[in-house]
Amino acid sequence: MISLRQRVARWLLPVLLCVLLLNALYGQRAARESLDRVYDRSLLASAHLIAERTHANQGEVVVDLPYAALEVTNERVYYGVFWPDGAVITGYDDLPHAIEPGREQAVNDTTYRGQPVRVAVMRKPLYDPQLSRASHVLVVVAETVDGRAELAHELLIERLRSQSLLVVVGVLLFWVAIARALRPLTLLGMAFHSRRDDDLTPVGIDGIPSELRPLIVAVNHHMQRIAAMLQARKRFVADAAHQLRTPLAVLRTQIDYGLRQADPAEARQALVANGHSVRHMQRLANQLLSLSSAEAINGLARDRAAVDLTALARDVAADLSLLAIERHIDLGFESAVPPGAATPVWGHEALLREMVVNLVDNALRYTQAGGSVTVKVAPVHGDLGEQGDQGVCLSVTDTGPGIPPAEREKVFKRFYRILGETRTEGSGLGLAIVREIVQAHGGRLQLTDGPDACGLQVRVVLPRPPGTEAGLTPHGEALGQAG
């Protein structure tokens, strides 16, 4: 785990060091130039002093060397006075004394006797009519540059020292600044730590730096969703426990009653009733499980596959055909695709089967004897969907009593049964399960009147597997029209 400080420091320190180095190099050059200007001035002053003491007298050049002119600095100083043609008049005869034509004085870097020197050359005009060789002489003063280099080096060290100090102070300030800037985060962490486990109230954003606000807002949103989910879970568990308590109490009474019977026929009767209650509870338990697994996969794209809804619905209809015969109901299945063609949807086969079973079961349960139930599967093109979705529609139509429009939202609630529903027993979970499964699959669900305004039609539209073209099966066959 790398801290924010380390992260910033790792980035900042090398950059700062580079800047420091560049600045030192530049400073070194600038210092050397300033030093040269100062030293050159005194070098030229020496040359001027010698020039002032150089005269022509009756055709002779006389140099009255002022020794003070040669002791201005600690450097070793060389001098010379030359004729323009290079012949020496006095001083070191091998001293470099070149000067560009037309210039009165010049200062240059050169080497003399194997060491770097700075040399000043100036022209000294001489007004003596008897002087025939030239009208001027060259005065040359050279000095070694060790002192300048040493001084420049000292300046550089001094500069580096002060800048390093600056960097150290900067880094310390930066360290403290980050700690201060991150303080709200630490406080937030402490606030979270001291919270109760079930405390999901939003975190206040007062005093939170604006950079952290999006994070806090997102966390608050997330906590709100979790709180809603937990609330729903709690309600569900309470409802489920309540629903299980009644059949368990009935079972207990039946058992007690059976045990009290001396007559084996009566005891057997009680056992039959027991079996009935147990079946009811079994169904309830299975429904609760389906609901909870549909909830669990809601929003997750895991474990999905292409499921052929036509084959699945046909299968369910076949399974429930005996029940239909028992209840004297005409159960029919219609497919809108030719035999062998598929209408794939993207989902969990077991949950989709549970959904179809619940819908057909309801239709068979609530339709009176002599009525009919039709299960139909057909591809749709933007039928129920808001964005003109492409999918597969399953409809279950019956000729029963239907559901009044005022009840159509309520019947999807868990454990809700229409008031006065006594024809069959049930727990009011079937449609809640259907809705949960449809939502988990990103599908849409609609309750309408059946044809001729009688009975009920439930329509479910489910999306196709990703990447399958509308109107085509996974095998590339074109889907036919309803027939």
Ligand SMILES: Nc1ncnc2c1ncn2[C@@H]1O[C@H](COP(=O)(O)OP(=O)(O)OP(=O)(O)O)[C@@H](O)[C@H]1O
């Ligand atoms: N096809 C239908 N025709 C008329 N009413 C229906 C139909 N389907 C459902 N209902 C009404 O909607 C109510 C809720 O249905 P749901 O399937 O959720 O529960 P249930 O059938 O009562 O019990 P469960 O399905 O849990 O055994 C039912 O009690 C019934 O009154």
Ligand SMILES: [Mg+2]
């Ligand atoms: Mg039902």
